Amino acid sequence: MPTRFGDTIGGGGSGPNPSDAFTIAITANDTNATPTETTAFALTLLQNDTNNTPTETAKLNISGTGVSDTNAGQTEGRTIVVRSWATGCSSNDANQAGTANANGSNDGVFCVVKTNNALGDLTNPVILNTGSMNFPGGTVTSALIRIWFKVPARTTALDTITITATSSGGYSSTPYTHSGTALVDHSSGDFTFDISALTNTQLTNLALHANYTALVVATPETSIQIDAWSIDATETI
Secondary structure (H helix, E strand, O other): OOOOOOOOOOOOOOOOOOOOOOOOOOOOOOOOOOOOOOOOOOOOOOOOOOOOOOOOOOOOOOOOOOOOOOOOOOOOOOEEEEEEEOEOOEEOOOOOOOHHHHOOOOOOOOEEEOOOHHHOOOOOOEEEEOOEOOOOOOOEEEEEEEEEEEEOOOOOOOOEEEEEEEEOOOEEEEEEEOOOOOOEEEEEEEEEEEOOOOOHHHHHOOEEEEEEEOOOOOOOOOOEEEEEEEEEEEEEO
């Protein structure tokens, strides 16, 4: 009769309980090899790049006085000084000699303006006038009167000497008034007077006058001596 768990072998149950004395060992080797790959794949991208070249439409404007270009455009111009000499000088004194010496360019030869006491001349004052200053016109940027003259020394300061200028439009000025008793020598032409404010018409009509007034007509103290007078005009060409 087969044995079943829970049954007692023998009569008294004094024997040992059954036990297993064997083990099971698995000795089979793993024969699965490490996987390897030998196939290579070549990939070719056939899709075209459709991205457009980037463009910029935003513009940056810079303004303001701190960044503005204030350089003026280049201009070119030339200037010259046109000198026009007085001609046709005359005097209100019929006895006045040498008036022509005040015509034209300076040459060191003077017209002596005073009464001619040797002839009993009582003209007072004696005035030497320019006939024409011969101004040719043009685009004038500045102008001045230049006079070559001198006043000899005198013993007293009683006689009066002036140089005046007149023109159209009511222009009248006194460029020179003599004072003192010492010699005054502007025979180098260093005496000038600014007339830049005059128009071309006024420069064309300009006249100069050398005035000598004697306190005692028959005995003039000195004289005013004129070599030449001119208009010096700076013109743009």
